Amino acid sequence: xxxxxxxxxxxxxxxxxxxxxxxxxxxxxxxDYQRPSVSGIGSVPSEAQIAAWxxxxxxxxxxxxxxxxxxxxxxxxxxxxxxxxxxxxxEGVDRWPVLTGGQGSLTEHRPEKTIGSYWPYSSTLFDYxxxxxxxxxxxxxxxDEVYAISAxxxxxxxxxxxxQVLNQDNFAQIKMPNQANFFAxxxxxxxxxxxxxMTNCKTEPVTIxxxxxxxxxxxxxx
Amino acid sequence: MTSALNRRRxxxxxxxxxxxxxxxxLTAGAAKAASPFEMKEWxxxxxxxxxxxxxxxxxxxxxxxxxxxxxxxxxxSVSSINFTPLADLEGFITPNGLHFERHHGGRAIVDPAExxxxxxxxxxxxxxxxxxxxxxxxxxxxxxFIECAxxxxxxxxxxxxxxxxxxxxxxxxxQYTGVKLSTLMEMVGVKPNGKWVMAEGADAAGMNRSIxxxxxxxxxxxAWAQNGEALRPGQGxxxxxxxxxxxxxxxxxxxxxxxxxxxxxxxxxxxxxYTDLLADGRARMFTWVQDCNxxxxxxxxxxxxLDRKGFHMISGLAWSGRGAVKGVDISLDGGNSWIPxxxxxxxxxxxLTRFNLPFEWQGQEMLIQSRAYxxxxxxxxxxxxxxxxxxxxxxxxxxxxxxxxxxPDGKVENVQLV
Numbered sequence: 001x002x003x004x005x006x007x008x009x010x011x012x013x014x015x016x017x018x019x020x021x022x023x024x025x026x027x028x029x030x031x032d033y034q035r036p037s038v039s040g041i042g043s044v045p046s047e048a049q050i051a052a053w054x055x056x057x058x059x060x061x062x063x064x065x066x067x068x069x070x071x072x073x074x075x076x077x078x079x080x081x082x083x084x085x086x087x088x089x090x091e092g093v094d095r096w097p098v099l100t101g102g103q104g105s106l107t108e109h110r111p112e113k114t115i116g117s118y119w120p121y122s123s124t125l126f127d128y129x130x131x132x133x134x135x136x137x138x139x140x141x142x143x144d145e146v147y148a149i150s151a152x153x154x155x156x157x158x159x160x161x162x163x164q165v166l167n168q169d170n171f172a173q174i175k176m177p178n179q180a181n182f183f184a185x186x187x188x189x190x191x192x193x194x195x196x197x198m199t200n201c202k203t204e205p206v207t208i209x210x211x212x213x214x215x216x217x218x219x220x221x222x
Numbered sequence: 223m224t225s226a227l228n229r230r231r232x233x234x235x236x237x238x239x240x241x242x243x244x245x246x247x248l249t250a251g252a253a254k255a256a257s258p259f260e261m262k263e264w265x266x267x268x269x270x271x272x273x274x275x276x277x278x279x280x281x282x283x284x285x286x287x288x289x290x291x292x293x294x295x296x297x298x299s300v301s302s303i304n305f306t307p308l309a310d311l312e313g314f315i316t317p318n319g320l321h322f323e324r325h326h327g328g329r330a331i332v333d334p335a336e337x338x339x340x341x342x343x344x345x346x347x348x349x350x351x352x353x354x355x356x357x358x359x360x361x362x363x364x365x366x367f368i369e370c371a372x373x374x375x376x377x378x379x380x381x382x383x384x385x386x387x388x389x390x391x392x393x394x395x396x397q398y399t400g401v402k403l404s405t406l407m408e409m410v411g412v413k414p415n416g417k418w419v420m421a422e423g424a425d426a427a428g429m430n431r432s433i434x435x436x437x438x439x440x441x442x443x444x445a446w447a448q449n450g451e452a453l454r455p456g457q458g459x460x461x462x463x464x465x466x467x468x469x470x471x472x473x474x475x476x477x478x479x480x481x482x483x484x485x486x487x488x489x490x491x492x493x494x495x496y497t498d499l500l501a502d503g504r505a506r507m508f509t510w511v512q513d514c515n516x517x518x519x520x521x522x523x524x525x526x527x528l529d530r531k532g533f534h535m536i537s538g539l540a541w542s543g544r545g546a547v548k549g550v551d552i553s554l555d556g557g558n559s560w561i562p563x564x565x566x567x568x569x570x571x572x573x574l575t576r577f578n579l580p581f582e583w584q585g586q587e588m589l590i591q592s593r594a595y596x597x598x599x600x601x602x603x604x605x606x607x608x609x610x611x612x613x614x615x616x617x618x619x620x621x622x623x624x625x626x627x628x629x630p631d632g633k634v635e636n637v638q639l640v
Binding site (some may be wrong): 005038042043044045050053054055056057058059060062064079082085094095096097106107108111113115118120121123124127129132135136139163171180181183185186187190191192193194195196197198199200201202204206207208209210211213215217218219220 | 245286291292293294298301323326327341342347348349350351355358359360380381382383384385388405408409415420422426427428430451454478479481483485486487489490492493494495500501502503504505506508509510511513523551555556557558559560564566590593595600601603607611615616619627635636638639640
């Protein structure tokens with residue numbers, strides 16, 4: 001307790017001395033204050049710095065790097081780098097994503113949403129594989145390898161021929177079969193729920209149709 | 223002296239741990255029959271000093287209040303989600319260590335000295351910012367909820383998981399501190415045809431999403447702090463995107479790049495995933511807003527009433543991505559009649575809001591529900607309403623009114639009704 005008080009006292013003395021010493025005759029007076037606008041923060045990146053990170057690809061082909069590949073080449077790379085999780089033909093191992101098949105299943109009880117059955121744009125394949133795959137070793141594939149793997153997956157989904165050469169000029173022109181089935185969020189119209197019933201809201205007696213304990217899939221602490 | 227004290231503390235802790243193993247939970251006093259009115263160790267002996275725990279941790283008696291995973295949901299815990307233990311939380315703030323986590327390439331550990339945020343594309347002057355640069359800019363602090371679009375997604379076909387941690391725990395709420403994206407956009411000078419912004423993370427997933435410029439200029443932020451301290455690595459340290467009211471997947475963590483464009487990118491996370499498949503095979507895309515939603519956190523399967531007849535507080539959380547929660551109604555009879563609950567406050571837009579209703583329980587069987595409505599007039603729908611428009615395969619954006627079955631013994635089960 002004694003040393004704490006002593007410390008406080010000596011700091012106060014020091015602070016007073018500092019004020020006296022500076023004299024405060026500078027220009028930083030309140031009446032001269034003008035609120036500045038933000039400026040001079042951040043730096044301008046070089047072209048090379050932008051290029052090093054600018055890897056995204058859009059449906060109109062913007063961002064596709066120069067390169068090419070075929071399904072025949074892609075099959076080998078896929079077996080080596082991808083099949084461990086996705087299966088040799090994109091059928092999926094365990095719970096890892098299924099990439100092929102599923103056409104016609106979207107209205108079924110268990111829809112299979114694959115590249116062929118669901119994805120609206122081919123560009124998404126390139127964009128995603130190039131940035132995020134292989135899982136655990138992202139950004140290690142060359143543009144040629146990504147064109148080849150994409151070609152293989154598109155061929156396995158019967159969207160391109162096995163010998164078709166895909167490159168920066170034709171990749172974005174591939175038409176995906178399910179594209180027309182996507183539409184923009186319409187909830188504000190189709191789900192504009194505004195009724196707030198307070199009494200006699202049910203016309204039929206209420207009955208329980210499912211109870212979670214019956215399924216017994218809830219994780220339990222060990 | 224010190225070693226004797228430590229030894230005593232160690233023995234006491236060991237006894238508590240042994241009790242926890244025996245009962246399965248670590249609840250104060252539960253394992254011991256001793257009276258609270260007898261002399262306790264802590265009544266008599268000194269506790270630890272101020273140096274033993276430079277960063278504080280919760281009481282050992284709260285060790286059950288943790289995030290949990292549902293292992294069968296995903297192929298791998300590295301690209302997966304855990305759930306916030308909502309039933310044990312108070313007020314509307316989620317402690318940083320209990321905030322749900324969803325990663326697509328694991329929890330990235332990013333060195334801020336080696337991290338940059340680049341803004342380029344359709345701009346007058348591309349710019350790169352370090353964390354220190356951003357911290358020099360005018361900042362704001364705002365309370366917002368964040369919710370995964372898949373919250374409640376396991377319940378579309380019927381009641382499946384027995385706990386509000388699992389049915390609703392993909393939601394958290396924090397105070398975020400950072401710079402408004404509009405400030406950064408003004409600094410780079412967006413060109414007139416710059417209508418979309420692609421946000422991209424620095425993690426192994428390189429998560430990328432397209433965000434309309436209107437939203438970017440409205441209330442988006444680059445945040446570096448959460449609840450007063452630096453973001454946790456699991457929440458995107460050193461910086462993340464905050465997109466208030468929009469699905470959590472858009473709140474790109476470890477953010478390193480914003481590209482301005484004239485069209486959206488249709489990235490994997492806005493086409494293959496985070497699109498809502500309807501029963502007719504068509505799919506909604508760009509379903510960004512998190513609809514008005516609510517859940518009763520007490521009672522719940524985790525917080526049963528167990529033969530405790532008499533006075534109880536029914537309590538829960540409500541939220542809306544469209545604005546502020548205006549009110550919450552509670553039903554005790556499976557939705558036939560409703561009672562307005564009390565909002566605890568503060569009530570803020572795009573923020574969790576706590577509601578309460580005092581109740582005298584006589585041991586009767588009940589089907590209790592909460593129904594929130596927001597300041598746009600939107601009222602939380604039933605499962606029947608949502609299914610009639612969407613079917614049961616949309617995975618995302620389930621905000622249906624949820625039912626807890628209170629049994630005569632006070633146990634609580636997750637059920638669905640017709």
